Amino acid sequence: MSRVFSVSLILFILSFSVSASDDPVDVRHEMMEGVLDGAKAIGDMLKEKREFDAAVAMDALLVWQKASKEFGDLFPEGSYTGGEDKAKETVWTDREGFNKLLADFAREVDAAVAAEPQDLETLNAAAGPIFKVCKKCHEGYRLEGD
Amino acid sequence: MADSSSAVRKTAKVLVLIAAALGLALWLLTRTTNFPESELPAHSADPENGAAMFHAGACASCHALEESGNENPLLLGGGREIETDFGLFRVPNISPDADTGIGGWNLAEFVNAMLRGVSPQGRHYYPAFPYSSYTRMKTEDLIDLKAYLDSLPAVNNTVGGHELHFPWNIRRGIGLWKLRYLDAAAVINIDETDQALLRGRYLAEGPAHCGECHTPRDWAGGAETSRWLAGAPNPDGEGRVPNITPHQDGLGSWSKSDIAYYLKTGLRPDYDTAGGSMVAVQENLAQLPESDREAIVAYLKAIPARAKVQEASE
Numbered sequence: 001m002s003r004v005f006s007v008s009l010i011l012f013i014l015s016f017s018v019s020a021s022d023d024p025v026d027v028r029h030e031m032m033e034g035v036l037d038g039a040k041a042i043g044d045m046l047k048e049k050r051e052f053d054a055a056v057a058m059d060a061l062l063v064w065q066k067a068s069k070e071f072g073d074l075f076p077e078g079s080y081t082g083g084e085d086k087a088k089e090t091v092w093t094d095r096e097g098f099n100k101l102l103a104d105f106a107r108e109v110d111a112a113v114a115a116e117p118q119d120l121e122t123l124n125a126a127a128g129p130i131f132k133v134c135k136k137c138h139e140g141y142r143l144e145g146d
Numbered sequence: 147m148a149d150s151s152s153a154v155r156k157t158a159k160v161l162v163l164i165a166a167a168l169g170l171a172l173w174l175l176t177r178t179t180n181f182p183e184s185e186l187p188a189h190s191a192d193p194e195n196g197a198a199m200f201h202a203g204a205c206a207s208c209h210a211l212e213e214s215g216n217e218n219p220l221l222l223g224g225g226r227e228i229e230t231d232f233g234l235f236r237v238p239n240i241s242p243d244a245d246t247g248i249g250g251w252n253l254a255e256f257v258n259a260m261l262r263g264v265s266p267q268g269r270h271y272y273p274a275f276p277y278s279s280y281t282r283m284k285t286e287d288l289i290d291l292k293a294y295l296d297s298l299p300a301v302n303n304t305v306g307g308h309e310l311h312f313p314w315n316i317r318r319g320i321g322l323w324k325l326r327y328l329d330a331a332a333v334i335n336i337d338e339t340d341q342a343l344l345r346g347r348y349l350a351e352g353p354a355h356c357g358e359c360h361t362p363r364d365w366a367g368g369a370e371t372s373r374w375l376a377g378a379p380n381p382d383g384e385g386r387v388p389n390i391t392p393h394q395d396g397l398g399s400w401s402k403s404d405i406a407y408y409l410k411t412g413l414r415p416d417y418d419t420a421g422g423s424m425v426a427v428q429e430n431l432a433q434l435p436e437s438d439r440e441a442i443v444a445y446l447k448a449i450p451a452r453a454k455v456q457e458a459s460e
Contacts, residue, residue: 036418043417047407083384131419135412138421145386 025085028074031067038063039134042127045120052120061113064130068106072099086143094140101137108133176321178268181258189286196294199287201433202353203280207426209240211301219426222247223301228274230381232367233310235274243300256292257285263324270320272308273327273367279355281330287353327368333357334374334449342437346445349438354431359387359423362455376452382423393451405443410436 038060044050045057075091075098091098112126200206210216211223223246224239242249248256255266263270263277271277280288313319333351336343350356361369362378377389377396389396397405404415412420412428420428431439 036416039413039417043413088384131411131413135419135421135425138419139423139425142421143385144380144422144424145388 024074024076024079025081025087028071028087029085031070031074034063035067039131042123046124046127048120052123054116054118057117057123058113061109061117061126065106065109065113068102068109071105072102083143088141088143091141098137098141101133101141105130105133105137175325176270176318178264178270178321179262180264180268181254181262183252183254185285186253186257186289187285189289191293192290193293193297194290195287196290196292198434198438199283199291199353200294201430202349202438203291203355204427204430205240205295207423207430208237211241211303212237213303220298221301222295222298223303224305225303228381229383230274232272232274232314233308235272235308235310236305238275238305239301239303240295241298241301241303242296243302246302246304247300248295249300253289253292257288260288260291261285261330263320263328270317270324272310272314272317272320273323274308276355276358278328278369279352279358281328282332282348282352284348323366323368326366333369333371334445336445336448340444342441342444343448345438346441346443346448350442350445354427354442356390360390373452373455375446375449377454380422385422389452389454390446391449391452392447393453395454396451397446398451402440402443402447405446406436406439409439409442 041050041056041060045052075087077092080087080089080092108129112130115122115126117123117126206219206222208226208228209222209224210219210226211221212225212227213223222239222241223243224237224241226237228235228237239247241247244250251259251266258264259266259271259275260277260280260283262281263273263275265271332347334347336347338344357369357375359381360375360378361371362373362376364370375390375396376393378387380387392398400408400415408414408420409428409431411432412425414420419425431442
């Protein structure tokens, strides 16, 4: 009996943790943190705060590439939090515009990965258009402020 | 009996006279004044400086044609709707179209609108059009700006009027608002021997109109200058416009080069990007000469540090 109880307890805890990590709000938040970490790595190189490192730059680009393919599924109907996270309601009310920018993001990141930047100049040329898409998306689909 | 009815008549006459005097005073206080053509300086227009003023003011961020598919910021056909506590504002067409834009305006009419918030028909503009900042602009810069605007494409687009709640829908009342809030004097005292700071103050408090979004407003929509640039509720609705004073709630941890880099690229020190309506503003500021962006940075580092104050309604 106690074994059944223990197994049930473990299953209950597991199911809870799985459902927590499956929550699209948590997943998109975590993915965005990863994108921001990539931006830090690449941004510091562009600002010459750290030395150019082709492998680190490519790792960051690959994180962005993965995010660009998966972001679209992380804003399902019903996942608007009413301002608790930074996703603006326009993500759901103007899905077409949001999807277009996600496609732009994927296209620019794919091009950057294909370019395999081996120096700062190439990285700058590849990352510039990506940052522009980030800005464009934050312009219309992210809540501002603290 | 006759005496008492004569006293009533006298009192009524006095009351009518007082009411008429008050009405006349109110009428005089709320009337518009025009910028006299004779006061226009002798200045030959420089459209290149006009373009710089256009970018400093990010005119297109509000006035660009609101039409599906339009991504051309130089089509200033207007039409954007801004929902506020005072009601619905519709952004006008400021393209040089003679019928639906400002193509028919002469220079004095344009200067009058920008410095005094008065239309060519002699009506007050609502201060959603940020003339309470533009009133600090030099007339020469306005002449240059008009020349630049005249060089842009005419857009034929009729924009409807505003729909405001009472009492804000009484346009004449803006005359009283102007008596209280319209002031061409600089907001912040600075070291006036420092040319970069002077330029930065001119740009930030005048054409760039930073205070219009970053400074909280009082009940009548006037800027609370004691909390200058300390952050405010977003005029577009959700979210908040950040504190950009040198306080730790604001840009305290940003270096001068961090702010300059942000104004040029839209990237913050943590490499997050600008968002919301600041994106269009930043992309316009990126087109200013570097020395102008640095002047704005010098000003932002020189203004008093103010903590953010959370509004009761937030």
